[in-house]
Amino acid sequence: MADFSTIASEFVKFYYQTFDTNRAALGGLYRDTSMLTFEQQPFLGSANILEKLQNLPFQKVEHRHDTIDAQPGPEEGSIIVMVTGALMVEGSDRPMSFTQVFQLRPEAGSYYVFNDIFRLVYPAA
């Protein structure tokens, strides 16, 4: 089995690629107990999470991930991943900084997203 940091990198690459090209497929990464906090709004369960992600006020978006940090979580096999990056939204020429944290839980030789927190980051001053 790959180490946690390789798994984290592969997950992040897959997640944003899927987000940017086939958002509906993200639903398969979540379960009924999964949580998303998106800009302070909480969502529980894959159906609600997918609905939120599909109804964001932009249809075309491109994520760039600049940093990926990972650590094993307290639960055996779980992995916590923090990403910083930028997103380019259709119709805007200014990338926006974001940060996102995932906690991945092992399931049947793969992983699903248990925790997901997303925030845009505005310039400090």
Add this chain to the structure above:
Amino acid sequence: MADFSTIASEFVKFYYQTFDTNRAALGGLYRDTSMLTFEQQPFLGSANILEKLQNLPFQKVEHRHDTIDAQPGPEEGSIIVMVTGALMVEGSDRPMSFTQVFQLRPEAGSYYVFNDIFRLVYPAA
């Protein structure tokens, strides 16, 4: 017992207040199994973590936390907390954006930091 979001807010307030006024006391928040990833550098255990935090290249710093998001972790009683904010370092007049994630684990009616990941966030463009 307070709910996870209240605990998260109180922890964040306490953490940065302690960081900014009495950094040595942060050691008590970590255990031997705790992990810190600080700007990509990994540290394991309270002694190594405290040494890193005490030897940052600034003695005086002020953290401002702008957003705090929390979710229960997969492990019973654990809490994942994501912070975005700014830090003002002595000798610089420009605040720097940062993001930090903590995973808190319950212990004897209180909590300690199991996961800690810190990154400065640079403007996207």
